[in-house]
Amino acid sequence: MNLTELGRQAREAARYVESLGITEKNRCLEQTAQALLEGEAQILAANKEDMERAQKKGMSQGLLDRLALTPARIRDMADGILEVAALPDPVGEVISMKPRPNGLLIGQKRVPLGVVGIICEARPNVTADAFGLCFKAGNAVILKGGSDALSSNMAIVECLQRGLEAAGAVKMAVQLITDTSRETAREFMRLNGYVDVLIPRGGAGLIRTVVENSTVPVIETGTGNCHIYVDETADFKMALDIIENAKTQRIGVCNACESLVVHRSIAQAFLPALKLRLQDQQEEGKRVEIRADQEACAIVPEFVPATEEDWGCEYLDYKLSLKLADSLDEAIRHINRYNTGHSESIITQDYAHAQEFLNRTDAAAVYVNASTRFTDGGQFGFGAEIGISTQKLHARGPMGLQALTTTKYIIYGNGQIRS
Amino acid sequence: MNLTELGRQAREAARYVESLGITEKNRCLEQTAQALLEGEAQILAANKEDMERAQKKGMSQGLLDRLALTPARIRDMADGILEVAALPDPVGEVISMKPRPNGLLIGQKRVPLGVVGIICEARPNVTADAFGLCFKAGNAVILKGGSDALSSNMAIVECLQRGLEAAGAVKMAVQLITDTSRETAREFMRLNGYVDVLIPRGGAGLIRTVVENSTVPVIETGTGNCHIYVDETADFKMALDIIENAKTQRIGVCNACESLVVHRSIAQAFLPALKLRLQDQQEEGKRVEIRADQEACAIVPEFVPATEEDWGCEYLDYKLSLKLADSLDEAIRHINRYNTGHSESIITQDYAHAQEFLNRTDAAAVYVNASTRFTDGGQFGFGAEIGISTQKLHARGPMGLQALTTTKYIIYGNGQIRS
Numbered sequence: 001m002n003l004t005e006l007g008r009q010a011r012e013a014a015r016y017v018e019s020l021g022i023t024e025k026n027r028c029l030e031q032t033a034q035a036l037l038e039g040e041a042q043i044l045a046a047n048k049e050d051m052e053r054a055q056k057k058g059m060s061q062g063l064l065d066r067l068a069l070t071p072a073r074i075r076d077m078a079d080g081i082l083e084v085a086a087l088p089d090p091v092g093e094v095i096s097m098k099p100r101p102n103g104l105l106i107g108q109k110r111v112p113l114g115v116v117g118i119i120c121e122a123r124p125n126v127t128a129d130a131f132g133l134c135f136k137a138g139n140a141v142i143l144k145g146g147s148d149a150l151s152s153n154m155a156i157v158e159c160l161q162r163g164l165e166a167a168g169a170v171k172m173a174v175q176l177i178t179d180t181s182r183e184t185a186r187e188f189m190r191l192n193g194y195v196d197v198l199i200p201r202g203g204a205g206l207i208r209t210v211v212e213n214s215t216v217p218v219i220e221t222g223t224g225n226c227h228i229y230v231d232e233t234a235d236f237k238m239a240l241d242i243i244e245n246a247k248t249q250r251i252g253v254c255n256a257c258e259s260l261v262v263h264r265s266i267a268q269a270f271l272p273a274l275k276l277r278l279q280d281q282q283e284e285g286k287r288v289e290i291r292a293d294q295e296a297c298a299i300v301p302e303f304v305p306a307t308e309e310d311w312g313c314e315y316l317d318y319k320l321s322l323k324l325a326d327s328l329d330e331a332i333r334h335i336n337r338y339n340t341g342h343s344e345s346i347i348t349q350d351y352a353h354a355q356e357f358l359n360r361t362d363a364a365a366v367y368v369n370a371s372t373r374f375t376d377g378g379q380f381g382f383g384a385e386i387g388i389s390t391q392k393l394h395a396r397g398p399m400g401l402q403a404l405t406t407t408k409y410i411i412y413g414n415g416q417i418r419s
Numbered sequence: 420m421n422l423t424e425l426g427r428q429a430r431e432a433a434r435y436v437e438s439l440g441i442t443e444k445n446r447c448l449e450q451t452a453q454a455l456l457e458g459e460a461q462i463l464a465a466n467k468e469d470m471e472r473a474q475k476k477g478m479s480q481g482l483l484d485r486l487a488l489t490p491a492r493i494r495d496m497a498d499g500i501l502e503v504a505a506l507p508d509p510v511g512e513v514i515s516m517k518p519r520p521n522g523l524l525i526g527q528k529r530v531p532l533g534v535v536g537i538i539c540e541a542r543p544n545v546t547a548d549a550f551g552l553c554f555k556a557g558n559a560v561i562l563k564g565g566s567d568a569l570s571s572n573m574a575i576v577e578c579l580q581r582g583l584e585a586a587g588a589v590k591m592a593v594q595l596i597t598d599t600s601r602e603t604a605r606e607f608m609r610l611n612g613y614v615d616v617l618i619p620r621g622g623a624g625l626i627r628t629v630v631e632n633s634t635v636p637v638i639e640t641g642t643g644n645c646h647i648y649v650d651e652t653a654d655f656k657m658a659l660d661i662i663e664n665a666k667t668q669r670i671g672v673c674n675a676c677e678s679l680v681v682h683r684s685i686a687q688a689f690l691p692a693l694k695l696r697l698q699d700q701q702e703e704g705k706r707v708e709i710r711a712d713q714e715a716c717a718i719v720p721e722f723v724p725a726t727e728e729d730w731g732c733e734y735l736d737y738k739l740s741l742k743l744a745d746s747l748d749e750a751i752r753h754i755n756r757y758n759t760g761h762s763e764s765i766i767t768q769d770y771a772h773a774q775e776f777l778n779r780t781d782a783a784a785v786y787v788n789a790s791t792r793f794t795d796g797g798q799f800g801f802g803a804e805i806g807i808s809t810q811k812l813h814a815r816g817p818m819g820l821q822a823l824t825t826t827k828y829i830i831y832g833n834g835q836i837r838s
Contacts, residue, residue: 015755019779098800104789106799113811114781192630196811211611211634217812218636238834245836336434358829360438362533370523370832379837380525380828381517392532392615392825393636394813406811409799410777413789415657417664418798 003187006142006175007194010115013172014140018112020169022089025136028173029085032135032163033078036128039159040074046155047124054122054148066123067149077128077156080384084132087383090401091138094410105412110405112138114196117188119144119210121202124152130201131160131174133386137404140173142195144188147180154178189214197394201387204314219394219403221387224254224342225314226372229261229331229357231348236270238369239347240277246345246371247278247288252316254388255343255375259311259321261331262296267324271299278320285318292322311338328353332360339363341390343372364390364397420598422606425561426613429534432591433559437531439588441508447592448504448551451582452497455547458578459493465574466543473541473567485542486568496547496575499803503551506802509820510557513829524831529824531557533615536607538563538629540621543571549620550579550593552805556823559592561614563607566599573597608633615825616813620806623733638818641809643673643761644733645791648680648750648776650767655689657788658766659696665764665790666697666707671735673807674762674794678730678740680750681715686743690718697739704737711741730757747772751779758782760809762791783809783816 020028036043047069054067090110097107116139118130127143134141145153153176161171177188189198189210198218200210210218228246230239246257262270271292278288279302291306303322310321311334325331335344345367346357354368365375375398377385382400389395395403439447455462466488473486509529516526535558537549546562553560564572572595580590596607608617608629617637619629629637647665649658665676681689690711697707698721710725722741729740730753744750754763764786765776773787784794794817796804801819808814814822 015779015781100798100800104793109777215630217810219812235834241834241836249837354831358528360434362434363827365828365830367830368832370830370835371837373837374523374830374835375828379519381519391636393638396825397828406815408782409784409794409816411784411786411789411793412773413787415654415660416789416793417660418668418790418792 003177003184003191004194006177007115007191009172010140010142010175011194013170014112014114016170017135017140017173018091018114018138020138024169025089025138026085028164028167028169029081029132029136031167032131032160033081033085035159035163035166036074036078036081036156039155039162040071043069043074043152043155043159044071046151049151050149059148063122063148067152069124069152073125077125080129081132084136084384087136087401089136090405095407102416103414104416107410107412108407109410110402111408113404113406115140115142115194116404117142117144117191117195117198117216119185119188119198119200119202119206120146121206122146122148124149124156126201127153127156128160130199130386133384133401134404135173137401139404140175142175142177142188144177144180144185150178150180186213189216192216199387219387219389219399220391221399222254222342222390223314223340224256224388224390225258225312225338225340226255226343227259227261227335227339227345228257228372229325229328229335229344229346230263230266230270231328231346231350231353232263232265233349233353234266234347235349236273239270240273242345242347242369242371243274244277246373247320248282248286248318249371249373251318253373254314255372256316257320257372258313258315259323259338261323261325261334263331264295264324264326267296267299271296271303275300275302287318289319290322291319293324295324296322314340328356332357336360336362342388343367343375345370345372364388420596420603422596422603422610423613425594425596426534426610428591429559429561429594430613432589433531433533435589436554436559436592437510437533437557439557443588444508444555444557445504447583447586447588448500448554450586451550451579452500452504454578454582454585455493455497455500455575458574458581459490462488462493462571462574462578463490465570468570469568478567482541482567486571488543488571492544496544499548500551503555503803506555506820508555509824514826521835522833523835526829526831527826528829529821530827532823532825534559534561534613535823536561536563536610536614536617536635538604538607538617538619538621538625539565540625541565541567543568543575545620546572546575547579549618549805552803552820553823554592556820558823559594561594561596561607563596563599563604569597569599605632608635611635618806638806638808638813638822639810640806640818641673641761642733642759643675643807643809644677644731644757644759645674645762646678646680646754646758646764647676647791648744648747648754648763648765649682649685649689650747650765650769650772651682651684652768652772653685653766654768655692658689659692661764661766661788661790662693663696665792666739667701667705667737668792670737672792673733674791675735676739676791677732677734678742678757680742680744680753682750683714683743683745686715686718690715690722694719694721706737708738709741710738712743714743715741733759747775751776755779755781761807762786762794764789764791783807
């Protein structure tokens with residue numbers, strides 16, 4: 001597979017997609033959604049191949065579940081694309097336009113990024129999802145999925161291309177890299193000049209590989225070691241409700257709470273209540289193991305002594321680390337040292353503490369008196385998200401359609417030269 | 420030299436700088452400007468060492484000029500810092516804040532990037548300049564200069580640190596990597612977790628090395644193969660004034676014009692006028708060599724036949740490539756194929772062509788009827804610039820203080836949990 005040729009075609013397709021108006025893009029999206037529904041048999045047959053191969057090689061049940069497609073999941077993919085079609089188009093807005101003393105009129109206009117590369121793991125529904133968002137923002141997409149989902153991805157991309165053709169559009173606006181070798185993956189990550197940005201969607205290992213090897217700019221989406229700090233003046237009931245929600249509502253997600261910091265002065269009263277809520281009152285199998293520092297373990301003997309590794313750990317499980325702190329300052333320092341820059345929350349009734357926590361905590365999303373689980377494009381009102389950025393460049397936090405665009409300066413003159 | 424320890428100190432310093440208010444940051448900047456003036460003798464002595472070493476190894480006169488410091492240049496460095504102090508502080512502004520249906524109030528606040536790494540070549544004035552901008556935007560800075568400027572950079576950074584101490588501030592807000600080995604440079608480019616962004620400031624070779632080797636996010640600043648397209652309806656006098664300005668006003672800069680595209684229908688009349696303006700009417704030594712396609716050479720025999728390489732070349736010299744095009748579409752395709760995404764201009768009196776050129780040309784800055792030389796932070800009204808980004812992520816075009824910041828979401832709740 002000649003990646004440079006594929007990149008060249010993507011660049012050409014990107015110029016085409018950029019030229020489309022809102023109505024044309026939405027018609028394309030509707031046709032691709034339709035093509036997914038019409039391709040159900042083809043997609044299911046391809047997915048069956050992937051599933052059989054995966055079962056033979058002994059893939060775990062959890063991963064098999066993620067790989068499996070059903071008519072309902074295909075309908076969800078199509079619905080997802082239609083939802084994106086219904087969102088406002090981010091492209092073309094002129095954000096500002098001001099005259100300069102020499103009469104030049106300088107404006108900044110929102111434009112597509114160009115070619116977006118997506119590297120994902122064995123979750124075929126991500127393929128349609130990522131295409132929809134990138135295309136709506138005016139971009140061409142190159143997808144690379146894991147080898148386990150290859151047949152499914154090929155069928156899905158074929159359907160998407162068929163939909164584009166039905167709408168009279170350039171089908172190369174979405175392309176799949178079908179060679180799943182490591183060498184091709186590396187070449188893809190170094191396709192500067194053809195790919196404007198790479199977005200890895202998957203676990204920490206995939207993200208690290210992309211960051212390590214890519215020369216194309218990367219948007220790192222991320223792992224979340226999210227903290228909740230229970231301040232001296234916290235309302236206990238509110239704190240327990242929020243902690244329970246942030247820890248147990250869905251354990252496998254990046255905005256789940258993984259670490260608590262509790263003010264020392266309330267530990268004697270609060271920790272037993274915490275144990276009651278997260279352990280005694282939970283169903284079998286959903287009791288939260290609390291790995292705490294020495295002093296907290298002395299107050300609640302059921303807590304497990306934490307090691308240094310616990311402070312930085314994203315459990316994605318019914319586990320939670322817990323540290324006592326003497327002050328807001330100590331709590332913030334602990335969080336800023338061990339967090340992953342995702343989401344952090346303070347529970348407090350103190351005005352100054354709330355403001356200080358918002359100011360000093362270094363993360364994409366910082367909360368007062370709310371669950372970290374809200375860090376999500378849908379919850380933030382973006383309609384959809386391509387991921388949650390934990391880096392500081394370009395986009396930070398949930399990324400909606402706007403994160404898939406850039407700007408360019410447009411300048412109206414009437415003969416100005418520089419003196 | 421232990422880069423991890425240096426990175427740890429920079430991270431700590433960044434938290435401190437972020438906590439400073441506008442008045443405190445400006446007082447620090449004033450003190451560092453003062454310290455540069457007071458350190459004149461020390462800086463000049465150190466620069467003399469660098470100059471002697473450079474002369475011995477036979478550095479070219481051009482590079483020696485860039486390396487040399489004088490009392491006037493030191494005053495310029497100090498003045499540059501004071502000018503940055505006078506600019507509005509970009510940090511702390513809440514760009515938007517809106518309630519969600521569940522009562523959460525979600526805002527986006529502008530905050531510093533954290534630790535900015537600057538890699539530059541043998542131009543010691545960049546050191547003070549980069550520090551001023553990064554610090555004003557609330558960041559700590561780690562600088563790495565070329566080995567040729569090591570003594571000068573050490574003296575400058577010592578003065579800056581002395582100024583910070585005089586203002587009662589943490590001096591580690593600016594640090595210099597004094598080990599100029601290639602290995603240390605590579606280690607610096609992989610200091611993820613300690614450095615939030617790397618900005619290379621120098622020639623194409625340096626930028627390529629940083630893009631190739633860095634795992635820390637990079638802002639690519641750029642080379643400029645800038646085009647001017649002379650459309651059918653162009654006013655010839657305006658076109659010639661703009662081309663002369665863009666090509667000859669300063670030949671060594673990235674926003675200088677390097678390539679012309681001329682509509683074929685006006686070639687017979689326009690090309691001789693172009694030759695007159697850029698060759699006959701220029702002083703000896705400032706006559707522009709025009710490397711043109713076959714047809715243009717047939718019209719003006721003094722033009723030199725262009726090769727394929729010319730179309731993509733950033734000459735930084737009294738040279739210009741020239742291609743005829745049959746249409747606006749062909750012109751835009753040529754530009755989008757060979758440009759570096761910097762600055763492009765159309766000279767036209769046609770409304771639809773002006774709009775189409777602005778829409779379809781893929782570059783950081785796209786002009787109608789003006790010189791490409793205006794792509795500059797000062798000219799755009801930013802007060803100062805850290806470079807001109809030719810990438811699409813984070814910042815595109817001239818980068819002022821705002822490009823040295825990021826945002827974080829701040830969320831005010833009153834007990835919200837996710838259902």
